[in-house]
Amino acid sequence: MYFFLQTTFVLKRRWPPPLHKKGGKTTKLRGRHFVYDLVEDKNVVRQPDMKVILNQYVEGVGNAGDVLTMRPNQVYRDYLMPGLAVYATPENMEKYQVEENKPKSEDTFSSPYVQRTMNCLSRLVLQITMSKKEPWTLEPWHVKTSFRKAGFVVPEHAIKMPPGKVSGPDLSLQDKEFFVTVTINKTETVNVRCRIHHWATGLERLPWVEHHWKKVTEPLFPEQAEVLQNLPLPE
C-alpha cells in the first residue's frame, strides 16, 4: 500500500467495467471504460524531509556522524551523490555511532555565516588605490575605503594594519604585496591580501595589466612572506 501512493498521477475510471465471472475472462472494455479522472498528482505534493548521516566533515554543515534532516532532492543532489553522506539505515546508525538525542555541539563561530565570509575574504586580492602624485601614508581608512569599493563593509577598528609604515608615491610598491588582518564580529580573524595601485589621470596613468590579480608578487615585509604564501590566489 505504501508504494502505491508514491506515483506521479493516480487515475480512476469514471465508469467502471461490469463484473465478470469468477476466474473467467474480463469483459471486453468499451470506450467509456477508458475515461479516467485524476485522483491525485503526487508530483506536486510536498515530500517529507529525509534523514542522512554525514560520513565526513563538511564545512559549514557538520562533522562525521551528524544526522542531517533536509529536503529529499537537496539531500540526494548535494550529499548522497557526491558521497558526503550515507542513508540513515540501522546498520549505518550503528557504524557511525549516531546518538539521536545528542545535544548539538556548540558552534565555535559567532554566526553561521562567518565561515562563508572568511572564505570570501581570504580569496580576495584587495587593490588599494593611492595617488601617484600626492604624498601619502597608508592609514586604516584607506583600507576601509578599498574594502567598500570591493563590496565589503569593514569598520576601521576591525582592521589591523601591517607592521611597517607604507608611504608613497613609490612605484616600487606597485608589484609588492602585504596583508591586513580583519576581525569579524570581534572574534574571528582573517588575513586579506592587499596590493597598492598608483592612480593618476591622463598621460601619467599606469598602463592596464591583464589579469593582474592572478600574478604572483613579492611580499613587502619579509615577516609576512610565509602567511602570504599560504593564502590562496585566485585562478
Next chain:
Amino acid sequence: MASSRLQSTARQLSKTFKKKGRFEIGIANELPPAYKKFWREWKVLKPAAVHFVPQEGKWRRDELTGETLPIQNVHIPLKHPAEINDGIWGGEAVVKGFQKRDPYKRRVPHFWVPVLKRTVVKSEVLNTHLSVTVTDRTIRLINDHYGFDHYLLKTPACDLVSMLALKLKKHILTELVNGCPRYAHDPKKQAEIYEEYKTYLSSYTPEEIEWYGLTWYEALCKVAKQKEAANRPMPLKSVYRKNLVEKLKAAGIDGSPASAEDISNTTSWLSKMNLFGKKDEQA
C-alpha cells in the same frame, strides 16, 4: 449413427487439444529452466499498481441496496513506448485514455505521460555514477530502499520494466558472484560491499544469473549459439588423415625426418611454377 460418433470424438479431441505455448515451439523448446524462471518474473508476474489505487478485500456492500458484490480490480492498461528502455521510470508508464471535462461535451482523448528528468544515480557495487533518465518516483524508491543497488536487487523484473534496469541488475549480480573485482585495489571495502549485498545472491544460482535480463530474441540467439558450439562439424579431411595415420602406424610404417622433408618439397610444387616467364618456360 456414424456421424454422431465422429462428432463426439471431435469434441473429445477438442477438449484434449492444447495450444502450444511460447516455450514449446521450435528452438525455444531448448531454453533452460533458468530462463523460464526469469521470464515468469518478467512477463507473467503482475506488476504493482502504480497509476491506480486497487480496492482492498474480497467483497463490498452496495451502499444503496445493501447488495454484496465481489471486488474485481481491472488494471488500467499501460503503454510502454520504446523510450522506456532507455531510462528507469520506476514502474510508471504512459496511460492512453479520455478525459470528460464537461458533462455536456464529448470526451476528449488524453495521454498521461510521466514527468521525466535526467539525473545521476550511484551504484555502489559497480563503483560508478550513471547519468539516467528517471522520474521522481524512481528517486523516491531508491531513497526508500536505501540505495540504487538495493532498489534494483529487491525489485522484481516486472516492476523494473525497462531493459536498462534489467541489464544493470544482471551486471550487478555478475559482479557480486565474482566477488566485486572492481574493488580489487581496496580489499577492506570489497569485503564490506560483498557482505552488504551477498543476501541477494541466495535467490539466484550462477546459471540463473547468466540467463537473467535477456530478451526473448537474445535468449534464443544464446541457445542457438550454444547448440552450434556443442556439435560443431569436424572436417572430413582431418578425420581421414587421422584414420590414415592410425592405419600406417598399425602397418608399422613410421615417418622419418627424410620423408618429412620430401613431403614439404612435394607440397610446394606450386612455387616451382613460373607464371610470369615465357610461354615455353612455363611448366
